[in-house]
Amino acid sequence: MKLTVTDLSVARGGAPVLSGVSFVVNAGSALVLRGPNGIGKTTLLRTLAGLQPAVSGTVDVPEDAVAYASHADGIKAQLTVTENLAFWADVHGTTMPDSVFGAFDLDDLRTRLAGTLSAGQKRRLGLARLGVIGRKVLFLDEPTVSLDGFSVKMFANWLRDVHLAQDGIAVIATHVDLGIDAPELELTPFKSTAHAGGGLDEAFL
Amino acid sequence: MKLTVTDLSVARGGAPVLSGVSFVVNAGSALVLRGPNGIGKTTLLRTLAGLQPAVSGTVDVPEDAVAYASHADGIKAQLTVTENLAFWADVHGTTMPDSVFGAFDLDDLRTRLAGTLSAGQKRRLGLARLGVIGRKVLFLDEPTVSLDGFSVKMFANWLRDVHLAQDGIAVIATHVDLGIDAPELELTPFKSTAHAGGGLDEAFL
Amino acid sequence: MIALLRRDLTLAVRAGGGFGLGLAFFLIVVVLVPFGVGPEAAVLSRIAPGILWVAALLAALLSLDRTFALDFEDGTLPLLATSPLPLEGVALIKGVAHWITTGLPLTLAAPALGFLLNLEMSAYAWLLASLALGTPALSMIGTFGAALTVGLRRGGLLMSLLVLPLYVPTLIFGAEAVRRGALGLDATTPLLMLAGITLGSFALLPFAASSALRVNLR
Amino acid sequence: MIALLRRDLTLAVRAGGGFGLGLAFFLIVVVLVPFGVGPEAAVLSRIAPGILWVAALLAALLSLDRTFALDFEDGTLPLLATSPLPLEGVALIKGVAHWITTGLPLTLAAPALGFLLNLEMSAYAWLLASLALGTPALSMIGTFGAALTVGLRRGGLLMSLLVLPLYVPTLIFGAEAVRRGALGLDATTPLLMLAGITLGSFALLPFAASSALRVNLR
Amino acid sequence: MSIWEYANPKKFIATTTPLVPWVLGVAIACLVIGLFWGFFLTPDDFRQGSTVKIIYLHVPAALMAINAWFMMLLASLVWLVRRHHVSALAARAAAPVGIVMTLIALITGAIWGQPMWGTWWAWDPRLTSFLILFLFYLGYIALWEAIEDPDTAADLTSVLCIVGSVFAVLSRYAVNFWNQGLHQGTSVPVATGERTISDVFFVPLVICMVGFGLLFFALVMVRTQTEIRVRRMRALEMRMRS
Numbered sequence A, B: 001m002k003l004t005v006t007d008l009s010v011a012r013g014g015a016p017v018l019s020g021v022s023f024v025v026n027a028g029s030a031l032v033l034r035g036p037n038g039i040g041k042t043t044l045l046r047t048l049a050g051l052q053p054a055v056s057g058t059v060d061v062p063e064d065a066v067a068y069a070s071h072a073d074g075i076k077a078q079l080t081v082t083e084n085l086a087f088w089a090d091v092h093g094t095t096m097p098d099s100v101f102g103a104f105d106l107d108d109l110r111t112r113l114a115g116t117l118s119a120g121q122k123r124r125l126g127l128a129r130l131g132v133i134g135r136k137v138l139f140l141d142e143p144t145v146s147l148d149g150f151s152v153k154m155f156a157n158w159l160r161d162v163h164l165a166q167d168g169i170a171v172i173a174t175h176v177d178l179g180i181d182a183p184e185l186e187l188t189p190f191k192s193t194a195h196a197g198g199g200l201d202e203a204f205l
Numbered sequence C, D: 001m002i003a004l005l006r007r008d009l010t011l012a013v014r015a016g017g018g019f020g021l022g023l024a025f026f027l028i029v030v031v032l033v034p035f036g037v038g039p040e041a042a043v044l045s046r047i048a049p050g051i052l053w054v055a056a057l058l059a060a061l062l063s064l065d066r067t068f069a070l071d072f073e074d075g076t077l078p079l080l081a082t083s084p085l086p087l088e089g090v091a092l093i094k095g096v097a098h099w100i101t102t103g104l105p106l107t108l109a110a111p112a113l114g115f116l117l118n119l120e121m122s123a124y125a126w127l128l129a130s131l132a133l134g135t136p137a138l139s140m141i142g143t144f145g146a147a148l149t150v151g152l153r154r155g156g157l158l159m160s161l162l163v164l165p166l167y168v169p170t171l172i173f174g175a176e177a178v179r180r181g182a183l184g185l186d187a188t189t190p191l192l193m194l195a196g197i198t199l200g201s202f203a204l205l206p207f208a209a210s211s212a213l214r215v216n217l218r
Numbered sequence E: 001m002s003i004w005e006y007a008n009p010k011k012f013i014a015t016t017t018p019l020v021p022w023v024l025g026v027a028i029a030c031l032v033i034g035l036f037w038g039f040f041l042t043p044d045d046f047r048q049g050s051t052v053k054i055i056y057l058h059v060p061a062a063l064m065a066i067n068a069w070f071m072m073l074l075a076s077l078v079w080l081v082r083r084h085h086v087s088a089l090a091a092r093a094a095a096p097v098g099i100v101m102t103l104i105a106l107i108t109g110a111i112w113g114q115p116m117w118g119t120w121w122a123w124d125p126r127l128t129s130f131l132i133l134f135l136f137y138l139g140y141i142a143l144w145e146a147i148e149d150p151d152t153a154a155d156l157t158s159v160l161c162i163v164g165s166v167f168a169v170l171s172r173y174a175v176n177f178w179n180q181g182l183h184q185g186t187s188v189p190v191a192t193g194e195r196t197i198s199d200v201f202f203v204p205l206v207i208c209m210v211g212f213g214l215l216f217f218a219l220v221m222v223r224t225q226t227e228i229r230v231r232r233m234r235a236l237e238m239r240m241r242s
């Protein structure tokens, strides 16, 4: 399995954001996207995950292996931590590995309603979902926001020792140092210039 | 002006979270709250800002000088950046200093609807609100979440050179290094022990 | 407080025709009733005052739903609570803004919809007067209900449940005024009662609403 | 898909009596109408079929509001879209869950409310049958409307506006069936039409809803 | 010592536990005697026939339905002013009992209405205002159920109860204005002492009313105890966790 991106251009709200992005990520490795606020990391990840169409270029990846995770991680406040995870396991037809609670330090919180978690605990729950659904290609948008140092390390360990070790792929947009050993892609050079074209409204020019 | 906290105990959802917290912050200085996820930083800040009652202990601060800012920063997606800031200036009866756009790198975004900003840009707008309302005592809950390195530095500069320089006070909960020179308070020692008592439901035991 | 009012009205307009939607709902309920009840003019004209008032009430209710909920979700409410605005003022302004975006257009449009239901000619003046006097009460009572349920995820429906019984007196006096008008009788008493309810709600409910808000912010 | 249904029902129960609230709204609309229209039994009994159906429709509508909105706001929807569940299935399940939490209790409670409006004795069987056949269509059509408006902040009201015209055929046939029942006539034809609408909407609307969802997710 | 000491949950349970069986016993005795007397030992009314016997359920239930709301109003005020947990819980405990009483009054009234007025339901002011009372109960209970945090729930339901009471009185007036109605006026005015009902019916009726009153009292005590225990379990759970 392999993620191949060729000459991809993406747009947001009708305006071109990034153009000419190409890279390859092999099974078992990760790619970290870097770039200042507003450069287009979120837009790129959503396009890769198939949530919005690309302006041009291709994304080559087995579609049913893809998972996307952003700030809003689909946690239901009225369900307990276990119920939340069990739901996603059910939807993806996987069984929930019990090790996931340990891996994301949720052991003490199993029966807590998700609505009563602190910001960081909620985020850990959102990440734990990734360990449950068994998808191989992860697109992660700022996964470690509001996590403390210890939890960041825990997540990096899971990513390295569990996900990547099992031939997974991860593309991660982040502003902090995750402490995993992965190539970084600086997006600034791909910024669409005013006349790059490729916006959805091009047809009217 | 001075923020004096004496022997404060706070609770969340009926359970005691922190107890015996005392500190003083003088005009012109900041305090950084540290502690792992779920220790009670958010709860403490909300109590300090007067949004929830303390279980015991006192918070001594001029009430009409207080401002609170968290992840949800009250930005209206349908208003432009300028309109959002102007609204808060109006509510607080201040005039909006034009320098605030520069200080938070919002110059190019003035007429953009806030709903179309990227995560980091939105956060910068949320922080810019602090520069507009003219409050002296700021309680900030993870202010730099999803900001890039450059923007974090920009915010630290504003805090040091504008807010604190004008005799402001700031109490900041954060997991990252802000790069400002402020004392830190580790909250772990104040964690309520099992029999500390003080929860709201104590009356029933 | 003017700033808050101005912002709420701007938001109502920007979010896709805030003014129009309450009105449209009013229109649709009034139009649906003949489909359900059947087209006989005599029956329709008999029930017109009641249906117009019930429809107005439901339109007011439906657009209330998110009065505070949006401000709660995006964190505006705690910021307003720590601002120099008193929360009572916030509640009052929310009521006023709701009336301007819903009650007012509804009042102005009601006579046109009266035609659809064959309302008696003599009732139009009373219809206008009763709506003008009564809809502010609907807005303010509803704002109180919205303040009570602001923290709940499925608040909308619960709010309806809490608010509708509170609407009963307003509805009775309002519809009664129009009915008396249709029969050519004098309707001053119910109108006076309506005015009383409106004044009372605006005098007292902002306080109840703001205490509910404060509790919900905890 | 069963997991989704189970979760939606759990959420409806946990969020404070999801089952009860649609019902309560139904009750309240039925109760409010006499306050507007006046207490005469003859008039009430004449308009009862229409009012019961309009109230059922409004109850269904009001509880629709956040079918997808909650899942959209907390980011569940994009996650479901990238999951192995087809979005058509998601839409279908949402419709079914809405019917179980609203349409079903409403149907069961309708006869009790018939009493309040002095509905003719002969109409009760038809009332039950028409609601049982018609409310699934209301749920599915409403789910489509909710899918169309999911991204909008003030979606609730706009959705009502879009959905209510789509409800008209269901309303006409449903109320007609009850009215014929009340007059002691045979009401098989409108019931057959209702069944047809329900089958048709369950067969086609999930596809329309899922494509609307896909567009709204972009 | 002040009466407020009973607002301490422990003290409340300690005081009411021995009381409950007695109150419940007397209530059941009153009900058995009153209902038996009323149903079998009184003559049929010359106009209403045997249906008049419904009065022994209908009137006490109607009375208690209103009194329960009054009690909730009082308890809510006490909670808002003095913040005694027991009073909030007592208000919460009274609501389901009150709504059941309302339902009994509505249902017995409907059963009575069939022979008397020839209809199950009429939009008579008295009946209508009971229906509204039922809705208020429904909303009050729904609000309690919908809110997770018990103190928040207590505060909000108290505010609702107070505002609701004002509007309930207003509705009563409005409904009277709207329709003059079929239902007879009260024939047991407490204040004036006049009555229009004969002693044969009156004595068992009073016994039934006392029985209903005591039953209500006992039920509220038991339910308040249960609520207190629920809160205690919650508190223990919290303590175990932290």
Ligand code: HEM
Pocket: E055, E058, E059, E062, E063, E105, E106, E107, E108, E109, E110, E111, E112, E113, E114, E116, E117, E126, E127, E128, E130, E131, E183, E184, E185, E186, E187, E188, E197
């Ligand atoms: C659902 C319907 C009804 C409701 C909600 C209802 C409600 C009430 C209430 C609240 C009272 C207590 C009034 C007081 O003592 O001040 C009462 C008393 C009474 N009701 Fe009803 N009622 C209903 C139907 C009926 C019917 C159908 C009859 C029979 C004709 C009836 C006959 C009476 C009588 C005789 C009293 C006793 C009045 C007295 O002597 O104090 N009620 N009802």
Ligand SMILES: Nc1ncnc2c1ncn2[C@@H]1O[C@H](COP(=O)(O)OP(=O)(O)OP(=O)(O)O)[C@@H](O)[C@H]1O
Pocket: A012, A013, A014, A015, A017, A035, A036, A037, A038, A039, A040, A041, A042, A043, A044, B115, B116, B117, B118, B119, B120, B121, B146
């Ligand atoms: N609806 C829209 N209309 C116009 N421009 C938009 C719209 N939505 C986003 N943008 C712009 O598109 C650009 C890319 O946004 P995106 O969210 O992808 O950035 P990002 O790299 O994820 O930034 P951050 O690090 O702040 O999250 C930003 O400059 C943003 O302002």
Ligand SMILES: Nc1ncnc2c1ncn2[C@@H]1O[C@H](COP(=O)(O)OP(=O)(O)OP(=O)(O)O)[C@@H](O)[C@H]1O
Pocket: A115, A116, A117, A118, A119, A120, A121, A146, B012, B013, B014, B015, B017, B035, B036, B037, B038, B039, B040, B041, B042, B043, B044
């Ligand atoms: N409603 C509730 N019921 C019970 N416990 C709760 C509730 N809400 C929060 N908590 C718990 O209270 C503790 C303090 O939460 P708080 O949000 O203050 O932590 P925090 O220090 O801000 O954490 P983070 O860094 O993750 O934001 C957490 O352990 C949390 O799980």
Ligand SMILES: [Mg+2]
Pocket: A041, A042, A043, A141, B118, B119, B120
């Ligand atoms: Mg982003």
Ligand SMILES: [Mg+2]
Pocket: A118, A119, A120, B041, B042, B043, B141
């Ligand atoms: Mg926090």
